[in-house]
Amino acid sequence: MTHLLHRAIHSRLPVAVRGEGIYIHDSEGKAYIDASGGAAVSCLGHSHPDVLKALHEQLDAIAYAHTGFFTTDVAERLGDRLIEDAPAGLEKVYLVSGGSEAVEAALKMARQYFVETGEHGRRHVIARRQSYHGNTLGALAAGGNEWRRTQFRPLLIETHHISPCYAYRHQHEGETAEEYGERAARELEEKILELGEDLVMAFIAEPVVGATSGAVPPAPGYFRKIREICDRYGVLLILDEVMCGMGRTGTLHACEQEGISPDLMTIAKGLGGGYQPIGAVLLSGRIFEAFEQGSGFFQHGHTYMGHPMAAAAGLAVQEVIRRDGLLANVVAMGEHLADGLAKRFGQNANVGDIRGRGLFQAIELVENKETKAPFDPVLKVNAHIKREAMDRGLMVYPMGGTIDGREGDHVLIAPPFISTKGDIEAIVDRLGAAVDAAIGSTG
Numbered sequence: 092m093t094h095l096l097h098r099a100i101h102s103r104l105p106v107a108v109r110g111e112g113i114y115i116h117d118s119e120g121k122a123y124i125d126a127s128g129g130a131a132v133s134c135l136g137h138s139h140p141d142v143l144k145a146l147h148e149q150l151d152a153i154a155y156a157h158t159g160f161f162t163t164d165v166a167e168r169l170g171d172r173l174i175e176d177a178p179a180g181l182e183k184v185y186l187v188s189g190g191s192e193a194v195e196a197a198l199k200m201a202r203q204y205f206v207e208t209g210e211h212g213r214r215h216v217i218a219r220r221q222s223y224h225g226n227t228l229g230a231l232a233a234g235g236n237e238w239r240r241t242q243f244r245p246l247l248i249e250t251h252h253i254s255p256c257y258a259y260r261h262q263h264e265g266e267t268a269e270e271y272g273e274r275a276a277r278e279l280e281e282k283i284l285e286l287g288e289d290l291v292m293a294f295i296a297e298p299v300v301g302a303t304s305g306a307v308p309p310a311p312g313y314f315r316k317i318r319e320i321c322d323r324y325g326v327l328l329i330l331d332e333v334m335c336g337m338g339r340t341g342t343l344h345a346c347e348q349e350g351i352s353p354d355l356m357t358i359a360k361g362l363g364g365g366y367q368p369i370g371a372v373l374l375s376g377r378i379f380e381a382f383e384q385g386s387g388f389f390q391h392g393h394t395y396m397g398h399p400m401a402a403a404a405g406l407a408v409q410e411v412i413r414r415d416g417l418l419a420n421v422v423a424m425g426e427h428l429a430d431g432l433a434k435r436f437g438q439n440a441n442v443g444d445i446r447g448r449g450l451f452q453a454i455e456l457v458e459n460k461e462t463k464a465p466f467d468p469v470l471k472v473n474a475h476i477k478r479e480a481m482d483r484g485l486m487v488y489p490m491g492g493t494i495d496g497r498e499g500d501h502v503l504i505a506p507p508f509i510s511t512k513g514d515i516e517a518i519v520d521r522l523g524a525a526v527d528a529a530i531g532s533t534g
């Protein structure tokens with residue numbers, strides 16, 4: 092009997108014993124294509140020799156030094172690298188151990204910024220419904236995924252939610268994509284005015300939505316409008332690129348494709364590619380100066396921040412991506428994946444939408460393509476797809492997002508950046524068979 096809580100609940104999990112390239116091998120000798128990088132984490136696949144070498148060297152040098160006493164060369168170099176490639180205006184890096192920690196730190200930075208600058212009233216956070224920003228209490232409060240929040244609601248700080256930018260579900264007939272983007276963004280302005288323009292601290296959103304809705308890109312112009320509104324009312328813009336960032340959508344940062352820069356940006360998953368737990372907040376020079384000229388420090392901290400092993404993993408992963416020109420492969424293989432999905436699922440009566448950017452794509456399953464009605468949640472279509480895919484040696488990331496209060500199903504595909512054409516074709520083939528089998532078994 093297992094003593095691990097997550098195993099006790101998912102008691103039928105296979106035992107992973109070895110990773111190699113895009114494959115994970117289990118204790119029975121079965122190989123799985125890791126077509127979701129776990130949860131969009133393993134951007135270089137598994138056991139990349141250059142990352143392993145960097146980790147071994149770091150371990151031999153020093154595994155841990157507390158940031159209250161020392162800095163390390165490896166953490167400094169990672170900070171330099173992240174700022175060299177950062178969206179305009181982001182000038183400092185705060186290293187943490189994962190995505191939720193990054194979101195917590197970003198929310199506290201936003202609040203401290205306004206305390207330092209004398210705007211003590213600014214405390215409201217606005218986010219979007221159907222969003223996920225992590226599972227710690229602050230990040231969970233920001234998120235708008237009701238299923239995750241409900242039982243913890245009494246513990247959550249008050250946050251306010253506007254509609255997601257989700258064209259498949261919310262764009263009106265006869266409305267252009269640009270008009271829809273403008274309408275969706277205007278909800279932010281309305282919410283700021285409703286709450287009081289001097290009382291809103293930050294708006295947080297994912298540029299391309301990951302886990303809750305499945306690779307949903309924003310409408311054109313949506314984030315430019317959001318940026319404008321934040322500037323007009325002095326609200327800080329936090330972009331959560333924990334899942335969609337670090338190359339996943341074909342540019343290092345997803346916000347580059349929107350032509351905007353945030354005030355704070357959270358990254359994690361693809362930063363260290365799963366080789367070590369690591370996340371970071373990138374913050375603007377303006378926020379840093381407020382801290383520097385104010386209390387002189389950011390009132391936060393974790394034991395493992397700036398961990399040398401984590402920094403070594405982050406630095407090695409990012410160096411390989413740059414050296415091997417892998418962002419170009421994300422773009423090329425992303426197009427191949429989009430084509431493959433369109434061919435395999437375009438005519439499928441239960442695939443309502445195929446979307447995404449780069450190697451961050453999804454299909455959305457519906458019971459009725461005309462009405463876009465989702466499957467009844469009790470059918471657990473996404474869980475069936477996951478099981479059928481695992482049976483066929485394929486890891487994808489199926490989820491039930493909330494669609495207007497009902498659960499809908501989608502499958503996220505986020506393969507490693509090293510994937511070849513043949514790998515992408517194998518992923519689409521296996522996924523096609525898994526979806527057919529799963530939907531057949533629910534009907």
Ligand code: PLP
Binds near residue numbers: 191192332333
């Ligand atoms: N933010 C986003 C957009 C995420 O997708 C996730 C995790 O899936 C998180 C935050 C939380 O990251 P972590 O699980 O590393 O705490």
